Amino acid sequence: MPEKGLLFILSGPSGVGKGTVRKALFESEGIGLKYSVSMTTRHQRKGEVEGVDYFFRTKEEFEALIAQGKMLEYAEYVGNYYGTPLDYVKKTLADGYDVFLEIEVQGAMKVKEKVPEGIFIFLTPPDLKELKSRIVGRGTDDLSVIEERMKVSQQEIEMMSHYDYAVVNDQIDSAVSKIRCIIESEHCRIANVLGSYEEMIKEW
Amino acid sequence: MPEKGLLFILSGPSGVGKGTVRKALFESEGIGLKYSVSMTTRHQRKGEVEGVDYFFRTKEEFEALIAQGKMLEYAEYVGNYYGTPLDYVKKTLADGYDVFLEIEVQGAMKVKEKVPEGIFIFLTPPDLKELKSRIVGRGTDDLSVIEERMKVSQQEIEMMSHYDYAVVNDQIDSAVSKIRCIIESEHCRIANVLGSYEEMIKEW
Known part of the structure; x- marks a missing residue:
């Protein structure tokens, strides 16, 4: 292990x-x-890559993750959510990275x-x-x-x-x-x- | 300072x-x-330099320093004392090193x-x-x-x-x-x- x-x-x-x-x-x-990519509900800008710059999600998806306790941290900024998904962090640490x-x-x-x-x-x-x-x-x-x-x-x-x-x-x-x-x-x-x-x- | x-x-x-x-x-x-040179009462060997390899002192001098609380640590080994003089450590730290x-x-x-x-x-x-x-x-x-x-x-x-x-x-x-x-x-x-x-x- x-x-x-x-x-x-x-x-x-x-x-x-x-x-x-x-x-x-x-x-x-x-x-x-391993860099933990943030999740956001803001609009994906030209040149930004899903899973590299951000995980882009709808407000509903993001709020569902919050409700399930699946955000390590999050904040609202100018009407959009930004945060760190917990699962990636937990899994990557457990894998030894x-x-x-x-x-x-x-x-x-x-x-x-x-x-x-x-x-x-x-x-x-x-x-x-x-x-x-x-x-x-x-x-x-x-x-x-x-x-x-x-x-x-x-x-x-x-x-x-x-x-x-x-x-x-x-x-x-x-x-x-x-x-x-x-x-x-x-x-x-x-x-x-x-x-x-x-x-x-x-x-x- | x-x-x-x-x-x-x-x-x-x-x-x-x-x-x-x-x-x-x-x-x-x-x-x-800065390396803290140890003090010892053992015989100075050929090639060893006072203040570089060790500070060479007599048993009486060493015991006087112990009595004055001027050794940070010391031990006896095969009939000789070995230890770290406190003053050098204190002064060097205070000088910012x-x-x-x-x-x-x-x-x-x-x-x-x-x-x-x-x-x-x-x-x-x-x-x-x-x-x-x-x-x-x-x-x-x-x-x-x-x-x-x-x-x-x-x-x-x-x-x-x-x-x-x-x-x-x-x-x-x-x-x-x-x-x-x-x-x-x-x-x-x-x-x-x-x-x-x-x-x-x-x-x-």
């Missing part, structure tokens, strides 16, 4: 570059992770409630001043919108303490290399290897 | 290859660790009592059968000596659960790369970075 895989969750404040880092991670050499989620902070906290043994990685901006100027400089929004976004960002950063690791997204390569190290070192954690050694000691 | 360094402790059963892995780690590129100890299992457990926040890495043989055959095949020892050594090894392996990580010494390069990842990822652990972010949030 294969050893159970580990669940890694990459999250962080909006605008920090989660998607870019996740893509670079999966393009890096010899990566053995690591699973990687890239989700928003609110979703990550919901995953933590259900899977506290997951490994939660918080992607941070190089410094908060830069994030602030990125939020302020985003466009022609009025001051109240900017202030609201900054409040949300601050709250998201305060969530950091609930995570296991913080990785600075100063350079993509460096962030990817750190995440790869976290994955490798988590496989060396005593809790994750002790079982196999206990078996060996019995046979001694 | 520099951030405080982290204390890494490499240990594991006798004969597993701790010294070889430690040497290869320190020869690997761009390593920022990581410190690396390579010590026996008993010593590591003493360090854990004093520095529970240390990061304890257990070097394991590829499998226990190989360790067993290595112990049995060591020489012309009689059965009772072999059995005693095996009992000690088994007890040492049972200590694994007190460690943070287990690294398999199947290939030296692979063990070194895992230890380097553990060092890098420990620097991303929330507990080790949260302080600096809390400062930034205040200034927001």
Whole structure:
């Protein structure tokens, strides 16, 4: 029987570059992770592939999965659902593969409630001043919108303490290399290897 | 003021290859660790350098340091003391450098009592059968000596659960790369970075 895989969750404040880092991670050499594709009820855009970019479902289908407890986490955003189907994650972990989620902070906290043994990685901006100027400089929004976004960002950063690791997204390569190290070192954690050694000691 | 360094402790059963892995780690590129040189009362052998291989001290000097609480850990072995001087470790950590100890299992457990926040890495043989055959095949020892050594090894392996990580010494390069990842990822652990972010949030 294969050893159970580990669940890694990459999250962080909006605008920090989660998607870019996740893509670079999966393009890096010899990566053995399985990416958990999100499910959404939003319209499939040109070029988007079912099961690669998203699983596209109707609102009724999505709500049925919620009712059956088959979403690991989900959120509503601009009238559409977005979420992580539970079955894929469970099956892939049971098959011995690591699973990687890239989700928003609110979703990550919901995953933590259900899977506290997951490994939660918080992607941070190089410094908060830069994030602030990125939020302020985003466009022609009025001051109240900017202030609201900054409040949300601050709250998201305060969530950091609930995570296991913080990785600075100063350079993509460096962030990817750190995440790869976290994955490798988590496989060396005593809790994750002790079982196999206990078996060996019995046979001694 | 520099951030405080982290204390890494490499240990594991006798004969597993701790010294070889430690040497290869320190020869690997761009390593920022400081190795804590042990102190001993045994005779300085030809080629051994004071402060590099060991700090050589008289029994009286060593016992005075013990009495002053200035040894992080020590043990007596074949009539000589071996141990880790506390001052070097404290000063180097305070200066913001990581410190690396390579010590026996008993010593590591003493360090854990004093520095529970240390990061304890257990070097394991590829499998226990190989360790067993290595112990049995060591020489012309009689059965009772072999059995005693095996009992000690088994007890040492049972200590694994007190460690943070287990690294398999199947290939030296692979063990070194895992230890380097553990060092890098420990620097991303929330507990080790949260302080600096809390400062930034205040200034927001």
